[in-house]
Amino acid sequence: MVVQNSGILSLKEWDISFSNFNRPFVIAGPCSAETEEQVLSIAEQLKDVKNIIYFRSGLWKPRTRPSSFQGVGEQGLPWLKAVKEKYGLRIITEVASPYHLEKVLEYNFDAVWIGARTTVNPFAVQEIAEALKGVTIPVFMKNPINPDLELWIGAIERINKSGIKKIAAIHRGFSNYEKSRYRNLPQWQIPIDLKTYIPEITILCDPSHISGNSAYIYELSQEAMDLNFDGLMIETHTNPKEALSDASQQITPSKLKQILSTLIIRKPTTENYPVLQQIEELRKKIDVLDDHLLTTLEQRMNLVKKIGELKNKSGITILQSERWKKILASALEKGGRKGLNANFINKLFKLIHQEAIAIQAKIMDKKLRK
Ligand code: PEP
Ligand code: MN
Numbered sequence: 060m061v062v063q064n065s066g067i068l069s070l071k072e073w074d075i076s077f078s079n080f081n082r083p084f085v086i087a088g089p090c091s092a093e094t095e096e097q098v099l100s101i102a103e104q105l106k107d108v109k110n111i112i113y114f115r116s117g118l119w120k121p122r123t124r125p126s127s128f129q130g131v132g133e134q135g136l137p138w139l140k141a142v143k144e145k146y147g148l149r150i151i152t153e154v155a156s157p158y159h160l161e162k163v164l165e166y167n168f169d170a171v172w173i174g175a176r177t178t179v180n181p182f183a184v185q186e187i188a189e190a191l192k193g194v195t196i197p198v199f200m201k202n203p204i205n206p207d208l209e210l211w212i213g214a215i216e217r218i219n220k221s222g223i224k225k226i227a228a229i230h231r232g233f234s235n236y237e238k239s240r241y242r243n244l245p246q247w248q249i250p251i252d253l254k255t256y257i258p259e260i261t262i263l264c265d266p267s268h269i270s271g272n273s274a275y276i277y278e279l280s281q282e283a284m285d286l287n288f289d290g291l292m293i294e295t296h297t298n299p300k301e302a303l304s305d306a307s308q309q310i311t312p313s314k315l316k317q318i319l320s321t322l323i324i325r326k327p328t329t330e331n332y333p334v335l336q337q338i339e340e341l342r343k344k345i346d347v348l349d350d351h352l353l354t355t356l357e358q359r360m361n362l363v364k365k366i367g368e369l370k371n372k373s374g375i376t377i378l379q380s381e382r383w384k385k386i387l388a389s390a391l392e393k394g395g396r397k398g399l400n401a402n403f404i405n406k407l408f409k410l411i412h413q414e415a416i417a418i419q420a421k422i423m424d425k426k427l428r429k
Pocket of ligand 2: 307
């Protein structure tokens with residue numbers, strides 16, 4: 060997506076001190092607090108894990124169906140306070156209203172996150188932003204459930220305008236009607252665009268809510284690290300199968316330790332100059348090819364315009380299904396022979412075809428109005 064009015068956000072004295080932590084910056088703990096023993100036993104196993112900056116636990120749970128476990132609410136506040144006192148872990152939970160925030164501040168939480176179902180609602184975000192005036196704790200902003208970058212940026216701006224200087228983003232994937240490998244589609248380009256738009260922002264990936272499946276936590280975490288995310292939020296439970304919420308996506312503390320020790324943490328750059336030089340040369344070649352691509356697209360769309368004029372003159376419909384079927388089949392076949400991913404070719408040609416249709420529709424529309 061192209062962000063309108065792109066440029067530097069007028070963010071209030073942006074605080075980038077999150078970057079003092081070693082990558083990955085990790086938030087771990089259960090989806091929901093269930094009992095005091097449960098949070099304490101999970102915290103006990105997480106207390107010495109390097110990289111864990113916050114112990115997470117949901118108290119008020121935004122559940123899709125009212126029959127699901129709604130969280131223990133206020134009852135869990137002292138349990139998390141006990142986690143902090145006993146194990147020295149910083150604590151964080153989700154707030155969805157000024158009331159939640161008030162309660163969380165009363166119990167000295169170290170940070171809060173705003174969930175995906177709240178980020179979508181500017182009224183709700185604004186109410187929380189008002190309540191945050193004068194507060195100094197960090198706020199973690201999950202992306203909205205729908206793939207809307209502006210909504211995510213808008214929510215960050217609202218919180219920042221209330222005076223909060225430490226804001227981080229959490230990418231938890233985007234809701235999708237069709238079934239896919241993951242519970243929420245990662246759509247990596249959106250968090251990448253956010254980082255391009257606000258380069259200072261610390262950004263975490265939440266592989267638990269993206270995957271919905273404990274089997275994919277490792278691969279998504281590695282992908283996030285390779286895309287230079289700063290950290291991870293991972294749901295962790297001593298007995299995932301028995302968890303009262305999100306049982307299929309939680310992992311045990313020992314599995315978390317194993318994942319964290321297996322992740323390959325690459326640096327965004329290197330001091331190795333011959334390698335940098337080689338990358339630079341390859342990038343130059345890519346730039347030339349990208350120019351060719353654009354010229355080819357320009358020429359292709361010019362031909363589309365000519366065809367559009369002819370179709371318009373002779374009263375033929377824009378779409379000839381047989382021709383389109385042939386284009387796609389041939390692209391998939393030739394692309395396959397060149398080792399190009401079929402899914403990629405499919406998407407690319409559909410996009411080109413949509414643009415060709417839009418160009419021709421514009422020609423016909425103009426002639427109609429004359
Ligand atoms: C959560 O982290 O517990 C949660 C509800 O996440 P999200 O808002 O991403 O669905
Ligand atoms: Mn959850």
